[in-house]
Amino acid sequence: MIAIGSNYREPGTGGMNLRDLRYLLAVAEHEHFGRAARACGVSQPTLSVQIRKLEDLLGVVLFERGGKTATPTAACRQLLDHARAAVTAAEAVLATARSLRDPLAGRFRLGVIPTLAPYLLPLVFGPLREALPALELEPWEDQTAALLERLRAHELDAVLLATDETAPDLMGAPLFAEPFLAALPPDHPLAAREAVAETDLARDILVLSDGHCLRDQALEACGQTTALGASLRASSLTTLLNMVAAGYGTTLIPGLAAGAAQDAGIVLRPLSTWTGRTIRIVWRAQFPQRPAAEAVGEVIARRLRGYTESTAADAA
Numbered sequence: 001m002i003a004i005g006s007n008y009r010e011p012g013t014g015g016m017n018l019r020d021l022r023y024l025l026a027v028a029e030h031e032h033f034g035r036a037a038r039a040c041g042v043s044q045p046t047l048s049v050q051i052r053k054l055e056d057l058l059g060v061v062l063f064e065r066g067g068k069t070a071t072p073t074a075a076c077r078q079l080l081d082h083a084r085a086a087v088t089a090a091e092a093v094l095a096t097a098r099s100l101r102d103p104l105a106g107r108f109r110l111g112v113i114p115t116l117a118p119y120l121l122p123l124v125f126g127p128l129r130e131a132l133p134a135l136e137l138e139p140w141e142d143q144t145a146a147l148l149e150r151l152r153a154h155e156l157d158a159v160l161l162a163t164d165e166t167a168p169d170l171m172g173a174p175l176f177a178e179p180f181l182a183a184l185p186p187d188h189p190l191a192a193r194e195a196v197a198e199t200d201l202a203r204d205i206l207v208l209s210d211g212h213c214l215r216d217q218a219l220e221a222c223g224q225t226t227a228l229g230a231s232l233r234a235s236s237l238t239t240l241l242n243m244v245a246a247g248y249g250t251t252l253i254p255g256l257a258a259g260a261a262q263d264a265g266i267v268l269r270p271l272s273t274w275t276g277r278t279i280r281i282v283w284r285a286q287f288p289q290r291p292a293a294e295a296v297g298e299v300i301a302r303r304l305r306g307y308t309e310s311t312a313a314d315a316a
Contacts, residue, residue, distance in 0.1 A: 018090050020054045021083045023047050027063060028072045028080055036070075088154045095157075096288040103291040105134035110296065111147035111159035112139055115208070115237050116279065119256035120160070124300050131299045135292060151284060158283040158293040160300075162254075165282050171290075172282035173297050176304040179255045179276040182269045185247040191267040198252070198271055206240055206249040241266060279304075 026036035027047070037044040055062050060075040072080070098106045112121065121139055128137055140147070140156060147159040152169065165172065182196040190196050237257055244251050245264040253261055254277065258268055281297040283290060 016054070016057060018087055020050050021087050023050050024054060024062065024076075024083050025080065025087065027051060027070050028076060031069050031071055033070050084153070092154060092288075098289070100288075102134065103289050104132055104295055106289075107136045107138060108158070108289070108292055108296065109138045109140060109156045111150060111156040112141055113144055113147065113160065113162060114141055115254060116160060116162065116256065117141040118237075119254070119260065120279075120300070120304075123256075124303050127303045128296065128299050132292075132295055135296070137296075148282075151282070154284075157287065157289060158281055158296065161280055161282055162277040164278070164280065169285050170282055171285045171287075172280045173294070175279045175281055175297055175301040177276055177278050179274060180252040180271060181255060181258060181261075182271060183241065183244050183251045183253045183261050184267045184269065185244060185250070186265060186267050187247065188250060188267070190250070190269065193269060195272045196269045198273075198275055201250045201252065204249040206243055206251045208235070208237065208240060 023036065023040060023042075026039050027033060030036045030039060033048055033051075034044050037047040040047060051062060058079070060079075061073055062076040062079075063070040064073055095106075117139065125137070128135070140150070142150070144161055144163055147156065147161070148165065148170075150156045151159050160175075161172075162178075182190065182198075182201060184191045184196075190200055237253065238260070240251055241253070241257070241261050241264045243249065244261075245266050252271075252275075253268075261268055281293060281300070283293040287293065
């Protein structure tokens with residue numbers, strides 16, 4: 001028989017709530033109480049007290065507290081998956097109940113790829129607020145793979161992508177076709193042409209870093225597997241445009257980015273044959289707020305109807 005020493009403390013018997021589990025996940029993600037508190041919209045003392053209460057309840061230390069860090073303990077790491085599952089399940093219950101009341105009301109978390117978000121969102125936020133006033137749109141910008149991971153983890157409600165995702169657990173709809181335009185330095189030989197063939201860009205094409213779908217689409221359009229700027233590792237379209245403006249090379253840009261390119265002093269030309277990408281909205285097949293995803297997609301498609309075609313014509 002093992003005697004329990006006087007230092008042993010029986011785990012608490014109070015109830016556990018989802019708020020505390022969200023705090024736990026936030027501290028584990030940020031490994032910092034201050035940043036976690038800001039992410040949760042509470043004061044640091046409030047979050048720290050709740051984490052202490054959770055530790056008392058569970059009977060384990062969740063974080064190794066340093067001067068400026070909060071590192072998850074081994075016990076904490078074993079509990080994180082369970083905490084995520086509990087929060088996800090609770091949010092699914094709330095989302096289902098909300099959709100039963102009004103599928104077009106409440107929070108709607110929309111993921112958008114980085115080569116689309118800064119150009120599309122300013123165009124559609126107003127129409128979305130007007131058409132769906134009870135829907136609280138929360139945009140999240142990230143690359144395709146990360147967005148799909150968050151979508152499947154119920155951390156996003158729908159995503160806007162430029163790739164055709166076919167999987168039994170996903171559904172979606174095409175919204176609009178966006179043409180690619182040739183982006184050229186003002187003194188580039190191709191700038192004198194009315195239209196540019198994609199293969200003519202292959203010699204000095206610049207592309208984004210790995211993980212961006214636009215990188216693969218641009219290289220495929222030009223018949224290339226590598227690019228001149230292989231060492232550039234541009235993580236944003238803005239950096240790529242600035243490099244083109246500086247005369248470092250050429251690139252292909254999506255039509256919605258035409259205004260930003262022209263502001264940077266870049267010459268735009270349409271391609272000899274139509275090349276572009278189709279923007280789609282994608283959601284989980286069992287998503288209870290499917291009417292909201294479809295409504296958001298319809299508003300975006302209506303707002304963009306004819307826009308990208310006129311953008312390509314303006315570049316000519």
